[in-house]
Amino acid sequence: MSFYQHHINYLDGTPADLSAFKGKALLVVNVASKCGFTYQYEGLERLHQRFADRGFAVLGFPCNQFLGQEPGSPEEIATFCRTTYGVDFPLFEKIEVNGEGRHPIYAELTQLPDAEGKAGDVGWNFEKFLLSPEGEVVARFRTGVEPEAPEVIEAIEAVLPS
Template identity: 65%
Template sequence: MTTADSNGAAPLDVEIGALQGGSADLARYKGQVVLVVNVASKCGLTPQYGGLERLHERYAGQGFTVLGVPCNQFMGQEPGSADEIAEFCSATYGVTFPMTEKVEVNGEGRHALYDRLVGFADAEGHSGDIRWNFEKFLIGRDGEVAARFSPRTEPDAAEVVTAIEARLAG
């Protein structure tokens, strides 16, 4: 299934700001494997930051990155400023993976990145709106969405690791 929109633009062909200003420059990840995750600092799933960082560290040398996308649309669980988010992630979980600006992932204000992601279904057949914080999309080296994982799927779950390793090998 292609994830390009009607204009032929793939997920990494959008503009999005970096958490602490400037461009996140998604084009630099073309040819890499990227796990895009909408994140929040005050969610019951927030400890997944630790697993995401471990994935990032484990596979970064093979052309992989996690891309955190802060979002405050789910019960206001990411209320902080860019500086507060960065400090929390660094101090609490040692996050070194890149983070974008805070965006909306659902509704009329949905960021273009998520316009290109939400049409892809997960293993249970869910497509469309993001259900909660920490929903994950795996983008292959070809720039296409390869997998979607539920917010409750831990970053180190076998299905996530297997999908990452398959894309890195391919």
């Protein structure tokens, strides 16, 4: 199934039409508000702003699977992200990224190996998956890779639509 065919809602509960993102390079990230890596929201937002006019978007998927670090309601998550980090990129409903309840989007994403050749489960919050404008998963960056790391920027620039 194509990334664009999955069913999911935005954080406010309205249905998302993922096909609206067709033709854009996307950085899909599982996010959390009470994590030691939450500061990465700043870098993600800067990426979103920096490349938005070149056909790029960051998509955030809150997840509470890692030590309960995203416990808030949709309203609390939205308010926290907007007021603390100025997040303007789309946020979707809270989902599971691992296990039996893994959302189908992440069942597809986690098939791609990271730079060390390891595929499978998401290791922690703020793991990043880069999709080409055609929806192909082309790169995977683990949590410790900063959003604005040279390898992330280089990968994004390589798949921006022409």
